[in-house]
Amino acid sequence: MTHSLHRRGTEESLEKDYVLLVTSAYGFNHEGSKEKMRKILDEVFEVEPCNIGSYDTGTIHSGVDIQEIRDALNDVPRVRCCFSTKEQMIKVLERIKELDLGLSVTVSGLTDEVLDIAENLELQPHSINLSLEVWGNIEELPSEEVLELVTMCGHGLISSGLVENCIEKIKKGRMTARQAAVKISHPCVCGIYNPDRAEKLLEKYVPRD
Amino acid sequence: MRIDQEKCTGCGICIPYCPAKAITIVEKKAKVDEEACFECGNCSRIRVVRCPSEAFYEQPGLYEGTRAVRKFFSDPMTTHTVTKIPGRGTEEVKTNDVTGRVHKGQIGIAVEVGRPCIGTDIKQVEKITTALGKLGIGFENMNPLTHLMDDRSKGTISPEYKGERMVSAIIEFCAPASELQSIMTVLKKVAGELDTVFSLDLIYRFDEDGVLPIIPKLDELGIRVRKNAKVNLGMGRPLETR
Numbered sequence: 001m002t003h004s005l006h007r008r009g010t011e012e013s014l015e016k017d018y019v020l021l022v023t024s025a026y027g028f029n030h031e032g033s034k035e036k037m038r039k040i041l042d043e044v045f046e047v048e049p050c051n052i053g054s055y056d057t058g059t060i061h062s063g064v065d066i067q068e069i070r071d072a073l074n075d076v077p078r079v080r081c082c083f084s085t086k087e088q089m090i091k092v093l094e095r096i097k098e099l100d101l102g103l104s105v106t107v108s109g110l111t112d113e114v115l116d117i118a119e120n121l122e123l124q125p126h127s128i129n130l131s132l133e134v135w136g137n138i139e140e141l142p143s144e145e146v147l148e149l150v151t152m153c154g155h156g157l158i159s160s161g162l163v164e165n166c167i168e169k170i171k172k173g174r175m176t177a178r179q180a181a182v183k184i185s186h187p188c189v190c191g192i193y194n195p196d197r198a199e200k201l202l203e204k205y206v207p208r209d
Numbered sequence: 210m211r212i213d214q215e216k217c218t219g220c221g222i223c224i225p226y227c228p229a230k231a232i233t234i235v236e237k238k239a240k241v242d243e244e245a246c247f248e249c250g251n252c253s254r255i256r257v258v259r260c261p262s263e264a265f266y267e268q269p270g271l272y273e274g275t276r277a278v279r280k281f282f283s284d285p286m287t288t289h290t291v292t293k294i295p296g297r298g299t300e301e302v303k304t305n306d307v308t309g310r311v312h313k314g315q316i317g318i319a320v321e322v323g324r325p326c327i328g329t330d331i332k333q334v335e336k337i338t339t340a341l342g343k344l345g346i347g348f349e350n351m352n353p354l355t356h357l358m359d360d361r362s363k364g365t366i367s368p369e370y371k372g373e374r375m376v377s378a379i380i381e382f383c384a385p386a387s388e389l390q391s392i393m394t395v396l397k398k399v400a401g402e403l404d405t406v407f408s409l410d411l412i413y414r415f416d417e418d419g420v421l422p423i424i425p426k427l428d429e430l431g432i433r434v435r436k437n438a439k440v441n442l443g444m445g446r447p448l449e450t451r
Contacts, residue, residue, distance in 0.1 A: 003321065003324070003408065003410070004439055005410065005435075005437065005438050005439040006321075006324070006325065006408045006410075006435075007437055011436060014436070014437050019439075021303055021439075023300055023303045023304050024304075025300065025304035025307040025308050025445065026300075027308075028304070028307045028308055028447075029307055029445070029446065029447075055285050055286050056286065058254065058256040058257070062256035062257065063256055064256070093442070096444065097444065102444070102445060102446030102447075103444070103445060104303055104304040104305075104306050104307055104441060104444065104445035105441070105442045105444040105445070106302060106303050106439050106440060106441045106442065107439075107440055107442060108437065108438065108439040108440070109437060110436055110437050111436060111437060111438045111440065112436070114438070114440045115419070115440065118440070118442055123442045123443060123444065124415075124419075124443050125415050125419065125440050125441065125442055125443055126305060126306040126414065126415065126441045126442070126443035126445075126448075126449075127302050127305045127306065127311060127412055127413060127414045127415060127440075127441045128302065128412065128413055128415065128421065128438050128439065128440050128441070129301055129302035129317075129319075129410050129411070129412045129438060129439040129440075129441075130410065130411045130412075130413065130423075130427075130434050130435070130438050131408070131409075131410060131434070131435040131437065131438060132409040132410065132411055132427070132432055132433065132434060132435070133408075133409065133432075133433050133435060134325065134406050134407070134408050134409075135396065135397075135400040135406065135407050135408075135409055136400045136401075136403040136405055136406040136407050137327070137403055137404055137405055137406055138406055140326075140327050140405070140406065141325065141326055141327070141406065142326055147325060147326070150325060150326060151325050155285045155297075155376065156228060156323070156324050156325060156326070156328075156376045156377055157228060157249055157251055157285070157376070158228075159225065159226060159227060159228040159230075159251075159326075160326050161224070161225040161226070161227065161230060162225045162226050164225070165225035186256065186257045187226060187251050187254075187257050189254070189257075189285060189286060190285065
């Protein structure tokens with residue numbers, strides 16, 4: 001489970017945010033898939049994702065390099081990363097399609113944009129996971145601005161406290177929006193948090209004192 | 210998680226990172242409220258908090274008792290012993306083109322309790338599983354939560370786990386699309402009885418012509434579908450076509 005589908009935000013913000021997940025299916029095609037995943041990882045890295053990481057290592061923004069991510073791929077390997085432009089998303093999918101290694105590929109983003117990409121690449125989407133919002137005691141949730149940042153971690157590891165702490169530091173001039181965006185990224189070990197988008201959100205929401 | 214009080218300098222850099230708000234400074238040292246702690250592991254990661262004195266450590270026997278479920282349901286760097294999948298659920302739509310977990314004519318539902326931001330305990334989760342159990346739901350076998358149930362037909366969870374807390378727990382199941390309305394009715398009712406929140410997902414197969422007939426049905430029920438989603442592009446092999 002990597003719930004990249006519950007990212008909150010405006011369409012304008014989300015249209016510059018694509019999560020790419022390449023996954024081997026345990027018990028179906030995971031055996032022997034590690035080398036295939038390494039090939040895909042190499043292609044992905046060449047297209048320069050804004051973030052990439054793994055459950056086992058953490059992300060490039062927390063000091064991991066691509067070789068460490070390659071070496072750490074386990075027996076049920078997966079690639080998790082994020083892109084900030086549609087053009088990059090198309091480019092990386094073209095390369096994965098050309099490799100034709102038979103591993104499952106999902107893209108999270110604005111549904112219309114993702115389906116447009118699929119059509120352009122002559123891919124036939126198989127299934128979709130829809131986000132049907134948040135239910136229950138929603139009065140307890142932090143502000144929508146904070147939610148836009150914390151929901152970029154699919155495992156809920158970015159705390160609202162960390163976002164609020166960074167916002168205070170930006171206000172006081174002790175941190176830039178970029179520095180805050182990167183610091184907030186660290187708990188999201190898979191690497192699906194988008195620091196480019198986070199930087200823009202922080203610039204928009206946090207005026208300096 | 211625990212903090213070595215000899216090593217801790219009380220600098221407090223760990224405090225904002227904790228999703229459970231479980232770390233406080235007591236007598237100039239950081240302390241973890243173990244009852245509140247989710248065991249997500251954020252604080253102990255050298256590339257996340259970067260505790261200068263490396264004072265965090267896991268309590269002995271963490272993986273042997275009921276507290277292990279906090280770890281499995283909160284820390285994506287652990288892999289559940291049954292599912293072999295890191296994280297707290299199945300691969301849901303991510304490998305559906307190969308596994309065929311959700312067939313044509315079915316809906317795949319995931320109720321992620323505690324997400325975003327609030328967290329949950331098992332008692333909250335059980336309110337939902339028992340409500341769904343009355344519909345005769347077949348809970349997903351490849352989800353670690355299902356393995357905590359003492360009666361899967363009723364959705365009841367073994368009493369020894371009820372005190373445990375976590376970042377989130379995911380209730381997963383597949384059902385015929387014709388049951389959409391009854392499932393949503395149950396979820397709407399139980400949502401009003403919770404102390405926490407849940408994020409709701411629905412997996413559906415595209416028709417051959419790329420249409421999703423489930424969308425107007427959700428609209429009829431007054432359920433908002435967000436404009437962003439996760440799309441399985443059908444590139445896995447062997448392709449599952451059921």
